[in-house]
Amino acid sequence: MILAILILLGLFRCSAGRMAGRNASYTVKDGVPDFITVDLLTVNPYSRPGTALKSVNGVVIHYTANQGSSAQANRDYFEGLKDSHVTKASAHFVVGLKGEVIQCIPTAEMAYASNSRNSDTVAIECCYRKADGSFESATYASVIKLTAWLCLKYNLSAEDVIRHYDVTGKNCPKYYVEHPDKWKTFRKDVNAMLKKMKKNS
Numbered sequence: 001m002i003l004a005i006l007i008l009l010g011l012f013r014c015s016a017g018r019m020a021g022r023n024a025s026y027t028v029k030d031g032v033p034d035f036i037t038v039d040l041l042t043v044n045p046y047s048r049p050g051t052a053l054k055s056v057n058g059v060v061i062h063y064t065a066n067q068g069s070s071a072q073a074n075r076d077y078f079e080g081l082k083d084s085h086v087t088k089a090s091a092h093f094v095v096g097l098k099g100e101v102i103q104c105i106p107t108a109e110m111a112y113a114s115n116s117r118n119s120d121t122v123a124i125e126c127c128y129r130k131a132d133g134s135f136e137s138a139t140y141a142s143v144i145k146l147t148a149w150l151c152l153k154y155n156l157s158a159e160d161v162i163r164h165y166d167v168t169g170k171n172c173p174k175y176y177v178e179h180p181d182k183w184k185t186f187r188k189d190v191n192a193m194l195k196k197m198k199k200n201s
């Protein structure tokens with residue numbers, strides 16, 4: 001019986017390891033990993049100013065504050081600001097409910113997302129379905145992967161990954177502000193993924 005449990009545990013750990021390994025792998029074409037769909041905004045003063053970032057010193061995590069909306073809808077909202085002039089807003093990436101990742105702005109350029117840290121960070125907006133603001137598991141997995149890849153690209157650590165809340169005190173991303181333990185786990189998961197990516201690269 002004990003032997004059977006040990007064998008089962010071994011099998012589980014092996015398959016978990018393979019899954020994690022597969023999750024950390026990707027191919028890069030034109031500087032962009034294959035899990036990212038590039039759908040850049042038009043350069044305009046309301047969402048893509050075209051300003052070059054001097055350096056990237058951090059990654060800022062946001063939530064859309066628009067429950068149930070898709071990554072494409074959020075990207076298209078940012079694009080529409082060039083005509084509607086409603087506000088100035090954007091993000092480099094939007095991660096959707098099914099884990100899809102849309103890039104709106106090149107990481108070498110500034111987005112309008114993180115107030116005083118717009119000038120030296122990359123911003124990720126996350127879609128969510130639940131009222132508490134927690135991310136769907138597919139969304140979470142993609143955000144971790146994307147964030148780890150950005151850390152690898154810019155030689156950052158999980159400590160450099162911050163919430164919008166850490167910049168302005170805004171309740172964003174809601175669930176990870178209201179549950180500091182989950183935010184700790186988020187950073188741990190980024191760190192683990194970063195380690196795997198470093199091993200694979």
Ligand SMILES: [Zn+2]
Nearest residue numbers: 062063164172
């Ligand atoms: Zn935010």
